[in-house]
Amino acid sequence: MRYARIYLGKRTSDVAHGSKNAEGDRTRYIDLAQPSEVLFPRMEDSSGALTVIHGQKEIPFAIARAYLISDIAPGASRGAHAHRKLRQVIMAAAGSFTLTVSSGTHSHEFFLTESSKGVYIPRLFWRELTNFSHDAVCLVFTDRPYEESDYIRSFSEYLDEANNG
Numbered sequence: 108m109r110y111a112r113i114y115l116g117k118r119t120s121d122v123a124h125g126s127k128n129a130e131g132d133r134t135r136y137i138d139l140a141q142p143s144e145v146l147f148p149r150m151e152d153s154s155g156a157l158t159v160i161h162g163q164k165e166i167p168f169a170i171a172r173a174y175l176i177s178d179i180a181p182g183a184s185r186g187a188h189a190h191r192k193l194r195q196v197i198m199a200a201a202g203s204f205t206l207t208v209s210s211g212t213h214s215h216e217f218f219l220t221e222s223s224k225g226v227y228i229p230r231l232f233w234r235e236l237t238n239f240s241h242d243a244v245c246l247v248f249t250d251r252p253y254e255e256s257d258y259i260r261s262f263s264e265y266l267d268e269a270n271n272g
């Protein structure tokens with residue numbers, strides 16, 4: 108399966124402007140082989156905001172694991188690896204940071220700053236997280252459990268594996 112239909116979520120502002128389909132959700136097809144932005148429904152009222160995230164709905168896979176990266180030291184960067192099999196969605200639950208996703212030949216920068224947006228990363232893409240704000244909290248969803256043997260931590264090894272399979 109190369110494409111998946113994902114939900115962009117019903118937002119408070121959509122309710123005022125009419126729903127987009129029978130469930131009231133907007134949907135979009137994404138190419139599962141390419142990095143892509145995903146959106147989460149965010150419901151706001153005068154008391155605050157609530158963001159909802161489902162596997163196989165806003166996120167194009169069943170969620171096996173979630174983890175948070177917080178208390179990031181000033182100037183620190185994270186990531187700098189690729190995964191052989193694992194797919195992820197990365198979002199800023201608080202604060203902001205830059206996510207760079209690279210195929211070795213092309214790279215794309217996402218500035219993540221709001222809790223209603225994430226980035227889907229397929230297998231075999233290099234990722235780096237930089238430029239963290241002091242209050243940043245990075246929230247990650249994955250389709251597989253933690254397995255160190257799934258990591259490629261050397262960029263030259265990554266290029267070899269990406270070009271050969």
Ligand code: TYD
Pocket residue numbers: 174176184185186187188253
């Ligand atoms: P790593 O994925 O390299 O962090 P980042 O890419 O954000 O810099 O993980 C850092 C350490 O935490 C590494 O020693 C492995 C460990 N770890 C787990 O034990 N379980 C997990 O689910 C994750 C994500 C990491």
